[in-house]
Amino acid sequence: MSPDRGPLHVAGEVLSVKRIGAHHHVTVVAPGIAERFRPGTFVVLTLDDAADTARLQPRSFWIHRVRPTGSHGATIELVVAAGSRFTRRLVALPQGSPVRVTGPLGRPFAQPREPVSCLLVGEGYAAAPLFPLAERLRERGCTVSVLLAAPDEAHLLGALEARRTARSVTVVTADGSVGVRGTVVDALPELLTRSAADVVYAAGPVATLHAAAAAAEQHGAWSQTALETAQPCGTGLCQGCPVPVVAEDGVGRLVRACTDGPVFRGDRVRWLEVDAR
Amino acid sequence: MSRDPGPVTGSDAPVLVASGCGGTGRELDALGGLDGIGGFVTRTITLDARDGGPRPRVVESPSGFRYAVGLQNPGIDGFLALELPWLVSRGIRVAVSISAASLGEYADLGRRLGRSPGVAAIELNLVPPDAAGAGLFDAREPFQAARVVGAVRRDLPAGVQLWAKPSADPGRLAETARALAEAGADAVVLVNGLPALMPDGRPAGLAGPAIGPLALRCVHDVASQVPDLPVIAAGGVVDADDVRALLDVGAVAVQVGSALLHDPTAAARAAATLRGDA
Numbered sequence: 001m002s003p004d005r006g007p008l009h010v011a012g013e014v015l016s017v018k019r020i021g022a023h024h025h026v027t028v029v030a031p032g033i034a035e036r037f038r039p040g041t042f043v044v045l046t047l048d049d050a051a052d053t054a055r056l057q058p059r060s061f062w063i064h065r066v067r068p069t070g071s072h073g074a075t076i077e078l079v080v081a082a083g084s085r086f087t088r089r090l091v092a093l094p095q096g097s098p099v100r101v102t103g104p105l106g107r108p109f110a111q112p113r114e115p116v117s118c119l120l121v122g123e124g125y126a127a128a129p130l131f132p133l134a135e136r137l138r139e140r141g142c143t144v145s146v147l148l149a150a151p152d153e154a155h156l157l158g159a160l161e162a163r164r165t166a167r168s169v170t171v172v173t174a175d176g177s178v179g180v181r182g183t184v185v186d187a188l189p190e191l192l193t194r195s196a197a198d199v200v201y202a203a204g205p206v207a208t209l210h211a212a213a214a215a216a217e218q219h220g221a222w223s224q225t226a227l228e229t230a231q232p233c234g235t236g237l238c239q240g241c242p243v244p245v246v247a248e249d250g251v252g253r254l255v256r257a258c259t260d261g262p263v264f265r266g267d268r269v270r271w272l273e274v275d276a277r
Numbered sequence: 278m279s280r281d282p283g284p285v286t287g288s289d290a291p292v293l294v295a296s297g298c299g300g301t302g303r304e305l306d307a308l309g310g311l312d313g314i315g316g317f318v319t320r321t322i323t324l325d326a327r328d329g330g331p332r333p334r335v336v337e338s339p340s341g342f343r344y345a346v347g348l349q350n351p352g353i354d355g356f357l358a359l360e361l362p363w364l365v366s367r368g369i370r371v372a373v374s375i376s377a378a379s380l381g382e383y384a385d386l387g388r389r390l391g392r393s394p395g396v397a398a399i400e401l402n403l404v405p406p407d408a409a410g411a412g413l414f415d416a417r418e419p420f421q422a423a424r425v426v427g428a429v430r431r432d433l434p435a436g437v438q439l440w441a442k443p444s445a446d447p448g449r450l451a452e453t454a455r456a457l458a459e460a461g462a463d464a465v466v467l468v469n470g471l472p473a474l475m476p477d478g479r480p481a482g483l484a485g486p487a488i489g490p491l492a493l494r495c496v497h498d499v500a501s502q503v504p505d506l507p508v509i510a511a512g513g514v515v516d517a518d519d520v521r522a523l524l525d526v527g528a529v530a531v532q533v534g535s536a537l538l539h540d541p542t543a544a545a546r547a548a549a550t551l552r553g554d555a
Contacts, residue, residue, distance in 0.1 A: 233537075242329065
């Protein structure tokens, strides 16, 4: 990894927290990180100084958008589903609150050299890394189709935004509140055929990634899956996020989601052994 | 002691990266986490590769972490081929943590590491708190811990130090430390993670600031009661103040572990602050 691509550990600052549907979009001033960002990488946030807190575990977040320049300097935008103690605190932080940011971390999405047809499959807030990917793919001349899924409209991320970059956008919700009632599994076969996708990029829960990887394989397409899993440190230190894969030598191994992923080739992951926690 | 093993740390600072909290070293280095560090203790290496335990493996706990990684590691062959060379090329002082199923395995590991260029020390992880039932040699009794030290010491070259990290049982630490010293340990590492349970009932270790005061007591007691045996402190160290407190009660060096999960630069920052003291 060349030095200007390596991760940084910087003092950041909360610029804004916006509620959009069921999620919060948190924009953080994080000098240097936006410039090094590649789609599929993530950041680790720490809210307190270790000496002052009873809660030490940092949290990992997908980078949804970067703005390398702006009146506040380089910023990154994260999509947060507030549920845990940490995320509830994060989304309640006032503007200007200090946060420490480590990143960009992890292996990004591999992008095709040729202008091929790409299908992007995302579910819920974890679809976040697909949006900057869609922009980069379009810049490379790829044809981009997007399939977005969620339980309901409130949990659907960025359908409007996707329409600006993608040739076609399909939305499925479990309750039918927007788009077609159904799931990723229902929609994938037809979309793969219609888009004639050469590459499938997927981000979402494990079941969605598994479905996308399996459907891609059936259609003879490559797949790149962004695995979201609990990462105790996020920086490759603790071995707390094991992922069962088949390595390039054909041998099964346990690798770290945070450092050897989070983006994996879909056909390399032993999906049935991945723990969804 | 008849041997003079030399200082336990490199020339930089009396701050080391503790076992199991530094990845392979590369990940910390990418964030500047090894800058000015006196040494790096690897995660525990066993003779054969181990897959480790199920998830969750690391769980937040008040002022600390519970861990049950289960000694996931590439085995001695994988370590020597894939991880040690980078650490050596980085120029950092390397201590290799090991654990084994028998005295014979301990001796084998010691022999192979002892003749590997760049290994400055071996740290015996005598009683990993998260590996109960993992088939390891039972070294909870001071006598058995001393047998492990003896088995590894026998074939270890003079230039390689032998550190022993016993069970964190405060009641018998002085007795254990004496036995380890007599068997040939160059230093004792205090304290290991405390015995704890994961939420699902699996054996775990407890680490982090929650165990800091206990580590301080253990270091104090052993340093004062077994003055010939150098003590390397570990347990809940977050910043330079914690390092100073442990040095003040007699530690010769201090390891930073779980604080790195919160801030990967914690050890480097503590080392930099201490250099400013000098």
